[in-house]
Amino acid sequence: MSRFLLIFVLFSLVFSSVFAQDTFQLATPYLEYSSVFFEKKCTVAMTLAEPGTQIHYTTNGKIPTLKDPLYVAPISIKKTKTLKAKAFGSGFYPSEVAEATFFKAGIKIDSINHDSPNPKYAGSGPNTLIDGQGGEVRFSDNCWMGFNEKVLTCTLTMSKPHRIKRVMIHALSNQNAWIFLPQEVEIHLRESASNRFTSVDTVIKELGIGINAEALNTTAIWVDLPRSMKITQIILKIYPRAEIPDWHPGAGTGAWLFLDEIKLY
Protein backbone atom coordinates (compact mmCIF):
# COMPACT_ATOMS: atom_id res chain seq x y z
CA MET A 1 0.00 0.00 0.00
CA SER A 2 2.73 2.46 0.94
CA ARG A 3 4.60 1.55 -2.23
CA PHE A 4 1.53 2.27 -4.29
CA LEU A 5 1.13 5.54 -2.48
CA LEU A 6 4.72 6.52 -3.20
CA ILE A 7 4.33 5.65 -6.88
CA PHE A 8 1.20 7.70 -7.13
CA VAL A 9 2.75 10.60 -5.28
CA LEU A 10 5.70 10.58 -7.66
CA PHE A 11 3.39 10.17 -10.62
CA SER A 12 1.31 13.08 -9.39
CA LEU A 13 4.33 15.33 -9.00
CA VAL A 14 5.67 14.48 -12.44
CA PHE A 15 2.22 14.85 -13.92
CA SER A 16 1.72 18.20 -12.28
CA SER A 17 5.04 19.59 -13.45
CA VAL A 18 4.71 18.33 -17.00
CA PHE A 19 1.10 19.41 -17.30
CA ALA A 20 1.32 22.45 -15.06
CA GLN A 21 -1.80 24.45 -15.61
CA ASP A 22 -1.83 27.86 -17.24
CA THR A 23 -4.92 29.85 -16.55
CA PHE A 24 -5.65 32.39 -19.24
CA GLN A 25 -7.79 35.46 -19.24
CA LEU A 26 -10.76 35.74 -21.56
CA ALA A 27 -10.53 38.51 -24.14
CA THR A 28 -12.67 41.58 -23.59
CA PRO A 29 -16.12 41.07 -25.10
CA TYR A 30 -17.22 43.18 -28.04
CA LEU A 31 -20.06 45.68 -27.89
CA GLU A 32 -21.88 46.01 -31.21
CA TYR A 33 -24.03 49.02 -32.09
CA SER A 34 -24.39 51.38 -35.00
CA SER A 35 -23.36 54.52 -33.10
CA VAL A 36 -23.07 55.67 -29.49
CA PHE A 37 -25.25 58.66 -30.47
CA PHE A 38 -28.95 57.96 -30.81
CA GLU A 39 -32.27 59.74 -31.25
CA LYS A 40 -34.74 57.53 -29.37
CA LYS A 41 -32.98 54.29 -28.57
CA CYS A 42 -29.81 52.36 -29.29
CA THR A 43 -29.67 48.58 -29.67
CA VAL A 44 -26.52 46.99 -28.32
CA ALA A 45 -25.30 43.42 -28.76
CA MET A 46 -22.48 41.93 -26.67
CA THR A 47 -20.38 39.09 -28.03
CA LEU A 48 -17.45 36.85 -27.32
CA ALA A 49 -17.49 33.85 -29.65
CA GLU A 50 -16.02 31.46 -27.10
CA PRO A 51 -18.40 28.59 -26.28
CA GLY A 52 -19.01 28.07 -22.57
CA THR A 53 -18.49 31.70 -21.60
CA GLN A 54 -21.10 34.20 -20.41
CA ILE A 55 -21.28 37.97 -20.45
CA HIS A 56 -22.68 39.91 -17.53
CA TYR A 57 -23.35 43.64 -17.80
CA THR A 58 -24.32 46.76 -15.89
CA THR A 59 -25.69 50.19 -16.79
CA ASN A 60 -25.14 51.71 -13.35
CA GLY A 61 -21.44 52.40 -13.82
CA LYS A 62 -20.28 49.51 -11.66
CA ILE A 63 -17.98 46.70 -12.76
CA PRO A 64 -20.11 43.69 -13.70
CA THR A 65 -20.08 40.61 -11.47
CA LEU A 66 -21.75 37.22 -11.83
CA LYS A 67 -24.71 38.68 -9.93
CA ASP A 68 -25.40 41.29 -12.60
CA PRO A 69 -27.71 40.58 -15.55
CA LEU A 70 -26.61 37.79 -17.89
CA TYR A 71 -26.54 38.85 -21.51
CA VAL A 72 -28.95 36.80 -23.61
CA ALA A 73 -30.15 39.12 -26.38
CA PRO A 74 -29.47 42.66 -27.62
CA ILE A 75 -30.56 45.35 -25.18
CA SER A 76 -32.14 48.75 -25.82
CA ILE A 77 -30.65 51.87 -24.34
CA LYS A 78 -33.01 54.83 -24.17
CA LYS A 79 -31.17 57.33 -21.97
CA THR A 80 -27.62 58.64 -21.87
CA LYS A 81 -25.75 56.01 -19.86
CA THR A 82 -22.65 53.84 -19.67
CA LEU A 83 -22.76 50.14 -20.44
CA LYS A 84 -20.12 47.85 -18.95
CA ALA A 85 -19.75 44.20 -19.93
CA LYS A 86 -17.43 41.47 -18.74
CA ALA A 87 -16.97 37.85 -19.85
CA PHE A 88 -16.78 34.95 -17.41
CA GLY A 89 -16.03 31.28 -18.04
CA SER A 90 -15.03 28.23 -16.09
CA GLY A 91 -11.29 27.66 -16.26
CA PHE A 92 -10.48 31.24 -17.23
CA TYR A 93 -9.83 34.51 -15.50
CA PRO A 94 -12.69 36.91 -16.22
CA SER A 95 -12.11 39.43 -19.01
CA GLU A 96 -11.39 43.11 -18.72
CA VAL A 97 -14.43 45.37 -18.87
CA ALA A 98 -15.82 46.48 -22.23
CA GLU A 99 -17.32 49.89 -21.85
CA ALA A 100 -19.23 52.39 -23.93
CA THR A 101 -21.23 55.48 -23.10
CA PHE A 102 -24.31 56.13 -25.20
CA PHE A 103 -25.65 59.64 -25.77
CA LYS A 104 -29.21 60.59 -26.44
CA ALA A 105 -29.61 63.29 -29.07
CA GLY A 106 -29.19 66.87 -27.90
CA ILE A 107 -30.25 70.10 -29.53
CA LYS A 108 -30.33 69.99 -33.30
CA ILE A 109 -27.34 71.72 -34.85
CA ASP A 110 -28.19 72.83 -38.35
CA SER A 111 -24.76 73.56 -39.69
CA ILE A 112 -21.11 73.38 -38.78
CA ASN A 113 -18.04 75.08 -40.13
CA HIS A 114 -14.54 74.36 -38.95
CA ASP A 115 -10.88 74.36 -39.91
CA SER A 116 -10.00 71.58 -42.31
CA PRO A 117 -8.98 68.26 -40.85
CA ASN A 118 -5.80 66.58 -41.99
CA PRO A 119 -6.73 65.20 -45.45
CA LYS A 120 -5.81 61.67 -44.33
CA TYR A 121 -8.44 61.78 -41.61
CA ALA A 122 -11.26 63.77 -43.13
CA GLY A 123 -14.09 61.65 -41.72
CA SER A 124 -17.15 61.13 -43.89
CA GLY A 125 -17.46 64.73 -45.04
CA PRO A 126 -18.17 68.25 -43.74
CA ASN A 127 -20.93 67.14 -41.36
CA THR A 128 -18.88 64.39 -39.69
CA LEU A 129 -18.95 66.16 -36.32
CA ILE A 130 -22.75 66.56 -36.23
CA ASP A 131 -23.92 63.46 -38.09
CA GLY A 132 -24.73 61.34 -35.03
CA GLN A 133 -22.22 58.69 -36.07
CA GLY A 134 -19.35 57.60 -33.89
CA GLY A 135 -17.95 55.77 -30.96
CA GLU A 136 -15.52 53.36 -32.58
CA VAL A 137 -12.03 53.41 -31.11
CA ARG A 138 -10.47 52.71 -34.49
CA PHE A 139 -9.13 56.06 -35.64
CA SER A 140 -9.19 54.93 -39.26
CA ASP A 141 -12.97 54.63 -39.03
CA ASN A 142 -14.52 57.44 -41.03
CA CYS A 143 -16.58 58.63 -38.06
CA TRP A 144 -13.41 60.41 -36.93
CA MET A 145 -11.76 63.61 -38.07
CA GLY A 146 -8.10 64.07 -37.23
CA PHE A 147 -6.53 67.48 -36.65
CA ASN A 148 -2.91 68.40 -36.11
CA GLU A 149 -2.88 72.18 -36.22
CA LYS A 150 -2.42 74.42 -33.18
CA VAL A 151 -6.10 75.14 -32.75
CA LEU A 152 -9.38 73.92 -34.18
CA THR A 153 -12.12 76.53 -34.51
CA CYS A 154 -15.68 75.22 -34.97
CA THR A 155 -18.79 77.33 -35.52
CA LEU A 156 -22.10 75.63 -34.82
CA THR A 157 -25.30 77.28 -36.00
CA MET A 158 -28.94 76.58 -35.18
CA SER A 159 -31.81 77.82 -37.32
CA LYS A 160 -33.61 79.20 -34.26
CA PRO A 161 -32.59 80.12 -30.69
CA HIS A 162 -32.17 77.31 -28.18
CA ARG A 163 -31.46 77.18 -24.46
CA ILE A 164 -28.05 75.56 -23.96
CA LYS A 165 -26.55 74.41 -20.67
CA ARG A 166 -23.79 72.02 -21.66
CA VAL A 167 -21.46 71.30 -24.55
CA MET A 168 -20.14 67.80 -25.18
CA ILE A 169 -17.08 67.12 -27.31
CA HIS A 170 -16.47 63.46 -28.06
CA ALA A 171 -12.75 62.78 -28.47
CA LEU A 172 -10.43 59.83 -28.92
CA SER A 173 -7.38 58.80 -26.90
CA ASN A 174 -4.96 56.47 -28.61
CA GLN A 175 -1.63 57.43 -27.16
CA ASN A 176 0.21 54.74 -29.12
CA ALA A 177 -0.95 56.59 -32.23
CA TRP A 178 -0.04 60.02 -30.73
CA ILE A 179 -3.70 60.89 -30.31
CA PHE A 180 -4.41 62.72 -27.07
CA LEU A 181 -7.39 64.47 -25.57
CA PRO A 182 -7.42 68.24 -26.17
CA GLN A 183 -5.67 70.48 -23.72
CA GLU A 184 -8.20 73.24 -23.56
CA VAL A 185 -11.57 74.27 -24.92
CA GLU A 186 -12.76 77.84 -25.28
CA ILE A 187 -16.41 78.55 -25.91
CA HIS A 188 -17.65 81.78 -27.46
CA LEU A 189 -21.40 82.23 -27.43
CA ARG A 190 -23.61 84.55 -29.32
CA GLU A 191 -26.39 84.99 -26.85
CA SER A 192 -29.73 85.79 -28.33
CA ALA A 193 -31.85 88.15 -26.26
CA SER A 194 -35.08 89.06 -28.06
CA ASN A 195 -33.48 87.69 -31.18
CA ARG A 196 -30.50 90.00 -31.01
CA PHE A 197 -26.98 88.74 -30.65
CA THR A 198 -25.57 90.73 -27.82
CA SER A 199 -22.60 89.21 -26.08
CA VAL A 200 -19.74 86.80 -26.28
CA ASP A 201 -18.82 84.70 -23.29
CA THR A 202 -15.75 82.61 -22.90
CA VAL A 203 -15.45 79.40 -20.97
CA ILE A 204 -12.07 77.86 -20.47
CA LYS A 205 -11.62 74.40 -19.18
CA GLU A 206 -8.28 72.79 -18.37
CA LEU A 207 -8.41 69.10 -19.08
CA GLY A 208 -6.44 66.71 -16.94
CA ILE A 209 -4.64 64.01 -18.88
CA GLY A 210 -3.39 60.80 -17.32
CA ILE A 211 -0.14 59.13 -18.21
CA ASN A 212 -1.21 55.93 -19.81
CA ALA A 213 0.59 54.70 -22.88
CA GLU A 214 -2.05 52.03 -23.44
CA ALA A 215 -4.93 54.48 -23.28
CA LEU A 216 -7.30 53.65 -26.07
CA ASN A 217 -10.77 54.92 -25.53
CA THR A 218 -13.26 57.60 -26.28
CA THR A 219 -13.98 60.37 -23.85
CA ALA A 220 -16.90 62.74 -23.58
CA ILE A 221 -15.59 66.15 -22.59
CA TRP A 222 -18.42 67.99 -20.89
CA VAL A 223 -18.24 71.76 -20.56
CA ASP A 224 -20.92 73.39 -18.41
CA LEU A 225 -21.88 76.93 -19.27
CA PRO A 226 -22.05 79.42 -16.37
CA ARG A 227 -25.83 79.44 -16.83
CA SER A 228 -28.45 78.31 -19.29
CA MET A 229 -28.20 80.56 -22.32
CA LYS A 230 -30.46 81.10 -25.29
CA ILE A 231 -28.31 81.07 -28.39
CA THR A 232 -28.27 80.49 -32.13
CA GLN A 233 -24.54 80.25 -32.64
CA ILE A 234 -21.62 78.93 -30.68
CA ILE A 235 -17.93 79.01 -31.49
CA LEU A 236 -15.58 76.42 -30.01
CA LYS A 237 -11.84 76.80 -29.98
CA ILE A 238 -10.36 73.42 -29.23
CA TYR A 239 -6.65 73.23 -28.51
CA PRO A 240 -4.84 69.93 -29.15
CA ARG A 241 -2.19 69.05 -26.58
CA ALA A 242 0.67 71.37 -27.59
CA GLU A 243 3.41 69.11 -26.29
CA ILE A 244 3.26 65.37 -25.93
CA PRO A 245 4.45 64.52 -22.37
CA ASP A 246 8.01 63.47 -21.59
CA TRP A 247 7.35 59.78 -21.10
CA HIS A 248 6.02 59.37 -24.64
CA PRO A 249 8.21 58.70 -27.73
CA GLY A 250 6.70 61.83 -29.27
CA ALA A 251 7.70 64.02 -26.31
CA GLY A 252 7.70 67.73 -27.08
CA THR A 253 5.83 67.59 -30.39
CA GLY A 254 2.19 68.43 -30.94
CA ALA A 255 -0.37 65.71 -30.37
CA TRP A 256 -3.14 64.71 -32.73
CA LEU A 257 -6.72 65.61 -31.93
CA PHE A 258 -9.48 63.25 -33.10
CA LEU A 259 -13.15 64.15 -32.77
CA ASP A 260 -16.24 62.33 -33.96
CA GLU A 261 -19.11 64.38 -32.56
CA ILE A 262 -20.02 67.65 -30.88
CA LYS A 263 -23.32 67.95 -29.05
CA LEU A 264 -25.27 70.66 -27.30
CA TYR A 265 -27.66 70.03 -24.41
Place this chain on the structure above:
Amino acid sequence: MQRRAFLRNTTLGVASALYVPQRLGEANTVLGQNQKRYRINTRWSQADVSRYPVNDCHEMVMDRQGRILLLTNDVRNNVLVYDKNGKILDAWGTEYPGAHGLTLFDENGTDVLFICDNARHQVIKTSIDGKVLMTLDYPKETERYPNSEAFVPTETAIAPNGDIYVADGYGLDYIIQYDAQGRYIRHFGGKGEGAEHLKNAHGICMDIRDKNNPSLLVTSREQNAFKRFDMEGKYLETIALPGAWVCRPVISGDYLYAAVLQSNNRQGQQSGFVTILDKANKVVSNLAGSAPSATGEMYQTIKAFQYPHDVCVDDEDNLYVCQWNSGKTYPYKLEPVI
Protein backbone atom coordinates in the same frame (compact mmCIF):
# COMPACT_ATOMS: atom_id res chain seq x y z
CA MET B 1 -10.07 -6.51 -10.02
CA GLN B 2 -12.60 -4.51 -8.15
CA ARG B 3 -10.36 -4.26 -5.13
CA ARG B 4 -7.42 -3.14 -7.19
CA ALA B 5 -9.45 -0.50 -8.93
CA PHE B 6 -10.71 0.69 -5.59
CA LEU B 7 -7.18 0.91 -4.21
CA ARG B 8 -5.96 2.82 -7.21
CA ASN B 9 -8.74 5.33 -6.93
CA THR B 10 -8.14 5.69 -3.21
CA THR B 11 -4.42 6.21 -3.45
CA LEU B 12 -4.77 8.56 -6.35
CA GLY B 13 -7.30 10.49 -4.35
CA VAL B 14 -5.04 10.62 -1.32
CA ALA B 15 -1.99 11.57 -3.30
CA SER B 16 -3.67 14.33 -5.16
CA ALA B 17 -5.47 15.60 -2.12
CA LEU B 18 -2.24 15.76 -0.15
CA TYR B 19 0.24 17.01 -2.68
CA VAL B 20 -1.20 18.61 -5.75
CA PRO B 21 -4.87 19.18 -5.18
CA GLN B 22 -5.44 21.86 -7.78
CA ARG B 23 -3.13 20.90 -10.55
CA LEU B 24 -4.04 17.25 -10.88
CA GLY B 25 -7.69 18.14 -10.96
CA GLU B 26 -7.31 20.29 -14.05
CA ALA B 27 -5.89 19.52 -17.43
CA ASN B 28 -4.18 22.15 -19.54
CA THR B 29 -6.54 24.50 -21.30
CA VAL B 30 -7.99 23.16 -24.53
CA LEU B 31 -8.11 25.60 -27.42
CA GLY B 32 -9.93 25.39 -30.74
CA GLN B 33 -13.06 23.91 -32.21
CA ASN B 34 -14.36 21.01 -34.29
CA GLN B 35 -11.80 18.36 -35.26
CA LYS B 36 -8.84 20.64 -34.44
CA ARG B 37 -8.60 21.07 -30.69
CA TYR B 38 -5.35 21.24 -28.73
CA ARG B 39 -4.05 21.33 -25.19
CA ILE B 40 -1.62 24.19 -24.77
CA ASN B 41 1.63 23.86 -22.86
CA THR B 42 3.36 27.20 -22.38
CA ARG B 43 6.29 25.57 -20.57
CA TRP B 44 7.43 23.30 -23.35
CA SER B 45 10.82 24.96 -23.83
CA GLN B 46 13.46 23.79 -21.38
CA ALA B 47 15.98 26.35 -22.63
CA ASP B 48 17.97 28.09 -19.91
CA VAL B 49 17.39 31.76 -20.61
CA SER B 50 20.91 32.70 -19.52
CA ARG B 51 22.46 30.32 -22.06
CA TYR B 52 19.95 30.41 -24.90
CA PRO B 53 18.38 33.88 -24.98
CA VAL B 54 15.72 34.78 -27.51
CA ASN B 55 14.28 38.04 -28.74
CA ASP B 56 11.48 37.83 -31.30
CA CYS B 57 10.82 34.16 -32.04
CA HIS B 58 9.95 34.46 -35.70
CA GLU B 59 9.67 31.04 -37.27
CA MET B 60 10.06 27.31 -36.68
CA VAL B 61 10.54 24.24 -38.88
CA MET B 62 11.03 20.51 -38.24
CA ASP B 63 13.93 18.75 -39.94
CA ARG B 64 14.19 15.16 -41.15
CA GLN B 65 15.59 14.06 -37.81
CA GLY B 66 12.44 15.28 -36.09
CA ARG B 67 14.26 18.23 -34.51
CA ILE B 68 12.48 21.56 -34.13
CA LEU B 69 14.49 24.58 -35.31
CA LEU B 70 13.58 28.03 -34.02
CA LEU B 71 14.77 31.24 -35.69
CA THR B 72 15.19 34.29 -33.43
CA ASN B 73 16.76 37.70 -34.02
CA ASP B 74 18.95 37.41 -30.92
CA VAL B 75 22.43 37.25 -32.47
CA ARG B 76 23.83 35.26 -29.56
CA ASN B 77 22.06 32.24 -31.06
CA ASN B 78 19.93 32.86 -34.11
CA VAL B 79 18.89 29.22 -34.36
CA LEU B 80 17.89 27.06 -31.42
CA VAL B 81 17.51 23.35 -32.09
CA TYR B 82 15.05 21.48 -29.85
CA ASP B 83 13.82 17.96 -29.54
CA LYS B 84 10.06 17.50 -29.44
CA ASN B 85 10.11 17.52 -25.64
CA GLY B 86 11.56 21.02 -25.54
CA LYS B 87 15.14 20.07 -24.74
CA ILE B 88 17.86 22.11 -26.41
CA LEU B 89 20.06 19.98 -28.66
CA ASP B 90 22.09 22.62 -30.43
CA ALA B 91 22.34 26.36 -31.06
CA TRP B 92 24.08 28.32 -33.79
CA GLY B 93 24.10 31.57 -35.74
CA THR B 94 25.41 35.00 -34.75
CA GLU B 95 25.17 36.85 -38.04
CA TYR B 96 21.45 37.33 -38.55
CA PRO B 97 20.32 40.51 -36.77
CA GLY B 98 17.13 40.60 -38.80
CA ALA B 99 16.45 36.86 -38.78
CA HIS B 100 12.81 36.59 -39.84
CA GLY B 101 11.99 33.81 -42.32
CA LEU B 102 13.03 30.18 -41.95
CA THR B 103 12.24 27.63 -44.63
CA LEU B 104 13.47 24.05 -44.82
CA PHE B 105 13.99 22.35 -48.17
CA ASP B 106 14.78 18.74 -48.96
CA GLU B 107 17.54 19.10 -51.54
CA ASN B 108 18.02 15.63 -52.99
CA GLY B 109 17.84 14.01 -49.58
CA THR B 110 19.69 16.71 -47.65
CA ASP B 111 18.00 19.34 -45.50
CA VAL B 112 18.95 22.92 -46.29
CA LEU B 113 17.65 26.16 -44.79
CA PHE B 114 16.72 29.52 -46.26
CA ILE B 115 16.90 32.45 -43.84
CA CYS B 116 15.37 35.82 -44.68
CA ASP B 117 17.20 38.58 -42.87
CA ASN B 118 15.32 41.85 -43.04
CA ALA B 119 18.11 43.85 -41.40
CA ARG B 120 20.75 42.57 -43.84
CA HIS B 121 18.30 42.83 -46.78
CA GLN B 122 19.37 39.39 -47.89
CA VAL B 123 18.27 35.79 -48.18
CA ILE B 124 20.86 33.29 -46.97
CA LYS B 125 20.86 29.59 -47.82
CA THR B 126 22.62 27.46 -45.23
CA SER B 127 23.21 23.82 -44.41
CA ILE B 128 21.13 22.41 -41.56
CA ASP B 129 23.94 23.25 -39.14
CA GLY B 130 24.46 26.79 -40.36
CA LYS B 131 27.17 26.70 -43.02
CA VAL B 132 26.44 29.43 -45.56
CA LEU B 133 25.82 27.99 -49.04
CA MET B 134 24.43 30.95 -50.98
CA THR B 135 23.40 34.58 -50.45
CA LEU B 136 20.81 36.47 -52.45
CA ASP B 137 21.12 40.25 -52.51
CA TYR B 138 18.41 42.67 -53.54
CA PRO B 139 16.86 41.90 -56.92
CA LYS B 140 18.36 44.58 -59.20
CA GLU B 141 17.11 42.65 -62.23
CA THR B 142 13.52 43.63 -61.47
CA GLU B 143 14.45 47.30 -62.02
CA ARG B 144 12.05 48.16 -59.21
CA TYR B 145 14.56 48.60 -56.40
CA PRO B 146 16.52 51.85 -56.02
CA ASN B 147 18.85 50.24 -53.47
CA SER B 148 19.29 47.24 -51.20
CA GLU B 149 17.40 48.90 -48.33
CA ALA B 150 14.17 48.76 -50.30
CA PHE B 151 14.37 44.98 -50.22
CA VAL B 152 13.16 43.62 -46.86
CA PRO B 153 12.51 39.91 -47.37
CA THR B 154 10.32 38.08 -44.90
CA GLU B 155 9.88 34.58 -46.31
CA THR B 156 10.88 32.06 -48.94
CA ALA B 157 9.22 29.05 -50.56
CA ILE B 158 11.20 26.50 -52.53
CA ALA B 159 9.63 24.60 -55.45
CA PRO B 160 10.43 20.90 -55.95
CA ASN B 161 12.75 21.88 -58.86
CA GLY B 162 14.71 24.13 -56.49
CA ASP B 163 13.29 27.45 -57.70
CA ILE B 164 13.36 30.00 -54.90
CA TYR B 165 10.41 32.34 -54.35
CA VAL B 166 11.23 35.24 -52.05
CA ALA B 167 8.44 37.31 -50.47
CA ASP B 168 9.58 40.91 -49.96
CA GLY B 169 6.94 41.40 -47.28
CA TYR B 170 8.41 44.42 -45.51
CA GLY B 171 9.78 45.93 -48.70
CA LEU B 172 7.94 46.37 -51.99
CA ASP B 173 5.70 43.30 -51.59
CA TYR B 174 6.99 41.61 -54.72
CA ILE B 175 7.45 37.88 -54.98
CA ILE B 176 10.78 37.31 -56.73
CA GLN B 177 11.43 33.97 -58.39
CA TYR B 178 14.99 32.66 -58.81
CA ASP B 179 16.29 29.34 -60.07
CA ALA B 180 18.09 26.96 -57.72
CA GLN B 181 21.40 28.73 -58.45
CA GLY B 182 19.94 32.08 -57.48
CA ARG B 183 19.47 33.48 -60.99
CA TYR B 184 16.53 35.87 -61.34
CA ILE B 185 13.60 34.50 -63.33
CA ARG B 186 10.66 36.88 -62.75
CA HIS B 187 8.76 38.89 -60.17
CA PHE B 188 5.06 39.38 -59.50
CA GLY B 189 2.67 40.72 -56.88
CA GLY B 190 3.85 44.07 -55.55
CA LYS B 191 1.83 46.88 -54.03
CA GLY B 192 -1.38 48.09 -55.67
CA GLU B 193 -5.12 47.93 -55.63
CA GLY B 194 -5.63 44.96 -57.94
CA ALA B 195 -6.57 41.48 -56.79
CA GLU B 196 -3.11 40.30 -57.83
CA HIS B 197 -1.39 42.88 -55.65
CA LEU B 198 -0.21 42.39 -52.09
CA LYS B 199 -0.09 44.43 -48.93
CA ASN B 200 2.51 43.12 -46.48
CA ALA B 201 3.41 39.89 -48.33
CA HIS B 202 4.61 38.42 -45.08
CA GLY B 203 4.66 34.73 -45.97
CA ILE B 204 4.69 32.29 -48.86
CA CYS B 205 4.44 28.51 -49.21
CA MET B 206 4.09 25.77 -51.79
CA ASP B 207 0.66 24.14 -51.87
CA ILE B 208 0.86 20.65 -53.35
CA ARG B 209 -2.35 19.33 -51.83
CA ASP B 210 -3.70 19.22 -55.38
CA LYS B 211 -0.85 17.16 -56.84
CA ASN B 212 -1.71 17.98 -60.44
CA ASN B 213 -1.86 21.71 -59.82
CA PRO B 214 0.89 22.86 -57.50
CA SER B 215 0.54 26.52 -56.56
CA LEU B 216 1.89 29.22 -54.29
CA LEU B 217 0.01 30.68 -51.36
CA VAL B 218 1.12 34.19 -50.44
CA THR B 219 0.14 36.21 -47.39
CA SER B 220 -1.34 39.67 -47.85
CA ARG B 221 -1.40 40.39 -44.16
CA GLU B 222 -2.83 43.88 -44.01
CA GLN B 223 -5.60 42.70 -46.33
CA ASN B 224 -6.28 39.80 -43.93
CA ALA B 225 -5.95 37.28 -46.75
CA PHE B 226 -3.94 34.66 -48.57
CA LYS B 227 -3.61 34.90 -52.34
CA ARG B 228 -2.97 31.96 -54.62
CA PHE B 229 -0.69 32.20 -57.64
CA ASP B 230 0.45 29.55 -60.09
CA MET B 231 4.13 28.68 -60.24
CA GLU B 232 4.65 31.32 -62.97
CA GLY B 233 3.12 34.07 -60.85
CA LYS B 234 -0.35 34.21 -62.38
CA TYR B 235 -2.95 35.27 -59.82
CA LEU B 236 -5.61 32.60 -59.21
CA GLU B 237 -7.71 33.41 -56.14
CA THR B 238 -7.99 35.21 -52.81
CA ILE B 239 -8.73 33.40 -49.56
CA ALA B 240 -10.26 36.11 -47.37
CA LEU B 241 -9.74 35.77 -43.63
CA PRO B 242 -11.58 38.80 -42.26
CA GLY B 243 -10.10 40.16 -39.06
CA ALA B 244 -7.02 37.91 -39.12
CA TRP B 245 -3.53 39.37 -39.58
CA VAL B 246 -2.23 36.07 -40.88
CA CYS B 247 1.50 35.40 -40.93
CA ARG B 248 2.86 32.65 -43.18
CA PRO B 249 0.71 29.77 -44.40
CA VAL B 250 1.93 26.37 -43.21
CA ILE B 251 0.52 23.29 -44.88
CA SER B 252 0.55 19.88 -43.23
CA GLY B 253 -1.60 17.04 -44.50
CA ASP B 254 -4.88 18.46 -45.77
CA TYR B 255 -4.83 21.47 -43.47
CA LEU B 256 -3.40 24.97 -43.58
CA TYR B 257 -2.19 26.50 -40.31
CA ALA B 258 -1.31 30.11 -39.70
CA ALA B 259 -0.33 32.23 -36.76
CA VAL B 260 -2.52 35.34 -36.62
CA LEU B 261 -0.39 38.19 -35.34
CA GLN B 262 -3.37 40.18 -34.10
CA SER B 263 -7.09 40.73 -34.46
CA ASN B 264 -7.88 43.55 -36.88
CA ASN B 265 -10.31 45.02 -34.35
CA ARG B 266 -7.68 45.15 -31.63
CA GLN B 267 -4.44 46.16 -33.27
CA GLY B 268 -1.45 46.68 -31.02
CA GLN B 269 -3.21 44.95 -28.15
CA GLN B 270 -1.65 41.46 -28.09
CA SER B 271 -4.76 40.05 -29.71
CA GLY B 272 -3.28 37.13 -31.67
CA PHE B 273 -4.52 33.59 -32.18
CA VAL B 274 -3.94 30.66 -34.53
CA THR B 275 -6.23 29.77 -37.43
CA ILE B 276 -6.65 26.41 -39.20
CA LEU B 277 -8.26 25.98 -42.63
CA ASP B 278 -9.35 22.78 -44.32
CA LYS B 279 -8.60 21.84 -47.91
CA ALA B 280 -11.62 23.82 -49.09
CA ASN B 281 -10.09 26.96 -47.46
CA LYS B 282 -12.78 27.01 -44.82
CA VAL B 283 -11.74 27.96 -41.29
CA VAL B 284 -12.38 24.92 -39.09
CA SER B 285 -10.73 26.08 -35.89
CA ASN B 286 -9.33 29.20 -34.26
CA LEU B 287 -7.04 28.43 -31.34
CA ALA B 288 -7.74 31.12 -28.72
CA GLY B 289 -9.89 32.76 -31.37
CA SER B 290 -13.55 33.10 -32.26
CA ALA B 291 -15.49 29.96 -33.11
CA PRO B 292 -15.67 29.73 -36.93
CA SER B 293 -18.77 31.30 -38.41
CA ALA B 294 -19.87 32.38 -41.84
CA THR B 295 -20.04 36.07 -41.05
CA GLY B 296 -18.09 38.79 -39.35
CA GLU B 297 -14.48 39.32 -38.48
CA MET B 298 -12.46 36.73 -36.59
CA TYR B 299 -10.84 37.79 -33.33
CA GLN B 300 -9.05 36.63 -30.22
CA THR B 301 -11.29 35.24 -27.48
CA ILE B 302 -8.72 33.90 -25.00
CA LYS B 303 -5.49 35.70 -24.12
CA ALA B 304 -3.35 32.61 -24.53
CA PHE B 305 -1.03 34.25 -27.06
CA GLN B 306 0.22 37.78 -27.50
CA TYR B 307 1.58 38.13 -31.04
CA PRO B 308 1.93 34.64 -32.55
CA HIS B 309 4.22 34.71 -35.57
CA ASP B 310 4.49 31.14 -36.83
CA VAL B 311 3.18 27.61 -36.43
CA CYS B 312 5.25 24.47 -36.91
CA VAL B 313 3.47 21.13 -37.28
CA ASP B 314 5.48 18.04 -36.33
CA ASP B 315 5.10 14.45 -37.54
CA GLU B 316 2.64 13.68 -34.74
CA ASP B 317 0.42 16.67 -35.51
CA ASN B 318 1.65 18.62 -32.50
CA LEU B 319 1.88 22.35 -33.05
CA TYR B 320 4.63 24.70 -31.90
CA VAL B 321 3.77 28.38 -31.82
CA CYS B 322 6.44 31.06 -31.56
CA GLN B 323 5.78 34.75 -31.02
CA TRP B 324 7.00 38.20 -32.00
CA ASN B 325 7.40 40.99 -29.43
CA SER B 326 5.88 38.93 -26.65
CA GLY B 327 8.22 39.42 -23.73
CA LYS B 328 10.92 37.12 -25.17
CA THR B 329 8.74 34.11 -24.54
CA TYR B 330 9.88 30.75 -25.85
CA PRO B 331 7.59 28.74 -28.12
CA TYR B 332 4.51 26.96 -26.82
CA LYS B 333 3.56 23.39 -27.71
CA LEU B 334 -0.01 22.38 -28.46
CA GLU B 335 -0.95 18.70 -28.45
CA PRO B 336 -3.99 17.52 -30.35
CA VAL B 337 -7.02 16.39 -28.36
CA ILE B 338 -8.29 13.25 -30.00
